[in-house]
Amino acid sequence: MSTAAIVYVLTVLAAVVVVLTRVRLARPAGGAGRFEVGRRLVDVHTVAGVLALVVWTAFLVAGEDSTLGSATAGIIALALWWVVVVAGLLILVRWMPSRGRHANEARRDSWSEGPGLSVLAHVGMFVGVCVFTWAYLTSAV
Numbered sequence: 001m002s003t004a005a006i007v008y009v010l011t012v013l014a015a016v017v018v019v020l021t022r023v024r025l026a027r028p029a030g031g032a033g034r035f036e037v038g039r040r041l042v043d044v045h046t047v048a049g050v051l052a053l054v055v056w057t058a059f060l061v062a063g064e065d066s067t068l069g070s071a072t073a074g075i076i077a078l079a080l081w082w083v084v085v086v087a088g089l090l091i092l093v094r095w096m097p098s099r100g101r102h103a104n105e106a107r108r109d110s111w112s113e114g115p116g117l118s119v120l121a122h123v124g125m126f127v128g129v130c131v132f133t134w135a136y137l138t139s140a141v
Contacts (some may be wrong), residue, residue: 003140010128017121018049018084039071045087052080054112058130060141064099081129082111088122 025042055068056077062069092115135141 003135003138007132007135007141009058011053013122014049014081014084014125014128015053018046018053020121021088022046024138031073032135040092041087041090045091047085048080048083051064052077052084053131055080074141077130078133078136081132085122085126085129088125092118092135094118 022042022045055073058068059073059077062073064070067073122137
């Protein structure tokens with residue numbers, strides 16, 4: 001499989017992570033975990049994710065001679081993807097164990113029995129964005 005094909009597949013998977021994170025954490029107490037994740041963090045994850053997806057996809061499909069296919073568009077898209085990664089990893093903090101007398105029990109939801117899905121999604125997003133960055137730097141895309 002070529003590098004470009006891998007990047008396209010990872011782009012689709014990144015879109016799924018952005019959408020499912022938003023859906024899963026849309027309600028104030030809707031997400032599983034021990035801590036409540038701030039609304040702004042989820043909003044940053046969603047907005048940066050949507051913008052990254054739009055700019056990155058335009059960068060991938062546009063010709064090199066167009067504005068959307070320029071190096072600047074690629075750098076902007078990668079910067080947005082890195083914002084998504086950082087926000088996603090911060091969202092994982094909700095699974096950190098609580099300590100103390102008044103610590104909350106972990107909340108469960110119907111999507112998982114623990115942090116597995118969130119860890120897979122956000123660590124996978126980190127790896128995917130590393131691949132995006134490598135592909136960009138080596139001019140594979």
